[in-house]
Amino acid sequence: MSPKLKCINCGAEYRDDEIVYVCRKCNSLLDVVMEIPKVSLNEFKKREFGIWRYREFLPIEEGCEIITLKEGGTPLYECDKLAKWVGVKKLYIKYEGMNPTGSFKDRGMSVGVTKAKSLGLKSVACASTGNTSASLAAYAARAGLKCYVILPENKVALGKLAQAMMHGAKVMSVKGNFDEALRLVMELSSKMGLYLLNSVNPWRLEGQKTLAFEVIEQLGHVPDIVAVPMGNCGNISAIWKGFKEFYKSGIINKLPRMFGIQAEGAAPVVNMLRKGLNRLIPVSNPETIATAIRIGNPVNWPKAVMALKESNGLFETVSDNEIIEAQRLIASLEGIGVEPASAASVAGVRKAVLNNVIDKENEVVCIGTGHLLKDPEEVIKVCGRPIEIPSDIRAILNIL
Numbered sequence: 001m002s003p004k005l006k007c008i009n010c011g012a013e014y015r016d017d018e019i020v021y022v023c024r025k026c027n028s029l030l031d032v033v034m035e036i037p038k039v040s041l042n043e044f045k046k047r048e049f050g051i052w053r054y055r056e057f058l059p060i061e062e063g064c065e066i067i068t069l070k071e072g073g074t075p076l077y078e079c080d081k082l083a084k085w086v087g088v089k090k091l092y093i094k095y096e097g098m099n100p101t102g103s104f105k106d107r108g109m110s111v112g113v114t115k116a117k118s119l120g121l122k123s124v125a126c127a128s129t130g131n132t133s134a135s136l137a138a139y140a141a142r143a144g145l146k147c148y149v150i151l152p153e154n155k156v157a158l159g160k161l162a163q164a165m166m167h168g169a170k171v172m173s174v175k176g177n178f179d180e181a182l183r184l185v186m187e188l189s190s191k192m193g194l195y196l197l198n199s200v201n202p203w204r205l206e207g208q209k210t211l212a213f214e215v216i217e218q219l220g221h222v223p224d225i226v227a228v229p230m231g232n233c234g235n236i237s238a239i240w241k242g243f244k245e246f247y248k249s250g251i252i253n254k255l256p257r258m259f260g261i262q263a264e265g266a267a268p269v270v271n272m273l274r275k276g277l278n279r280l281i282p283v284s285n286p287e288t289i290a291t292a293i294r295i296g297n298p299v300n301w302p303k304a305v306m307a308l309k310e311s312n313g314l315f316e317t318v319s320d321n322e323i324i325e326a327q328r329l330i331a332s333l334e335g336i337g338v339e340p341a342s343a344a345s346v347a348g349v350r351k352a353v354l355n356n357v358i359d360k361e362n363e364v365v366c367i368g369t370g371h372l373l374k375d376p377e378e379v380i381k382v383c384g385r386p387i388e389i390p391s392d393i394r395a396i397l398n399i400l
């Protein structure tokens with residue numbers, strides 16, 4: 001049976017060679033459905049570590065040309081000093097900064113661009129807070145496709161912008177926030193026949209499921225809690241789907257609780273859950289230092305809310321100061337350099353322990369979504385500049 005798309009609301013189905021992003025009947029999100037393969041972990045262990053190791057779980061037909069930069073296979077670090085600070089028994093960071101373009105987006109783009117290529121498309125497009133464009137530009141280059149990007153003006157971290165430009169994307173910036181950039185690129189895609197690779201694209205999310213698979217393999221068991229920063233909310237949904245598929249295939253026999261964290265100034269999903277609403281109220285002017293999660297109207301909120309409900313999950317908001325503090329300690333206690341959005345996961349777990357929302361006995365995996373070098377300007381603001389010294393050893397000794 002080939003994979004197909006299914007509306008999460010009305011159940012309408014679409015073939016895997018149709019270019020459709022949301023349900024034509026009810027405008028809701030689509031999800032890829034396929035037969036759950038029966039493969040053992042031992043079989044996977046014979047293969048190279050990376051997303052295509054889980055080939056049977058990825059909905060790409062045999063014989064398609066695979067577009068890859070060897071994404072995935074990132075380290076899972078045990079962080080004992082950080083665990084003390086956070087207040088849990090065991091804490092791990094899954095360091096997605098080690099992907100080819102420095103964020104987890106590469107997992108999704110490898111599958112998404114492979115799909116674009118197999119559909120015979122010549123151009124791809126995205127709106128981005130930065131990492132999506134960096135990643136899509138690189139994979140489009142690898143595949144020989146044209147790439148169009150719309151960014152919110154002055155709100156994209158310098159490292160990410162540098163990547164998108166150097167990989168040859170046509171980069172445009174709009175006066176407005178990410179939500180407006182996304183609205184524009186969706187319209188542009190349908191007018192120009194570009195293949196849209198934001199996380200509304202369900203094929204892309206399939207690649208991000210592999211984060212769950214890798215955590216299971218590396219840890220050797222199921223953690224109690226998996227903490228994920230939420231922006232457009234695709235990643236937490238994809239990771240949860242990954243755990244469920246390993247569960248259905250019999251590889252694991254229990255499931256973790258998902259923990260979604262948003263920045264205080266951009267927290268529409270957490271606000272909605274706190275108030276017990278069943279619809280999202282967008283935040284019209286999202287603000288946070290963590291630009292990767294500076295999103296006021298997250299497209300994938302229904303999937304994220306389902307993941308949190310199904311997993312008996314947790315949610316929390318963190319302030320910019322809490323994010324910066326966590327970023328510093330992840331870097332200085334453990335040697336792991338992450339960008340601010342990633343640090344939100346660790347900050348959120350610490351807050352939940354302080355508030356007695358999670359037990360100290362828990363084993364927690366935090367997703368370190370992106371690399372420290374993505375946002376050098378934020379680092380200079382937070383850490384200051386180097387100490388200026390004269391070229392004279394005695395003067396230096398005096399200063400020290």
Ligand SMILES: *Cc1c(COP(=O)(O)O)cnc(C)c1O
Nearest residue numbers: 131231232233234235292369370
């Ligand atoms: C994209 C991104 C996020 C948010 O992921 P969503 O799937 O949009 O929720 C978090 N951190 C980093 C570094 C990202 O690039």
Ligand SMILES: [Zn+2]
Nearest residue numbers: 007010023026
């Ligand atoms: Zn529908």
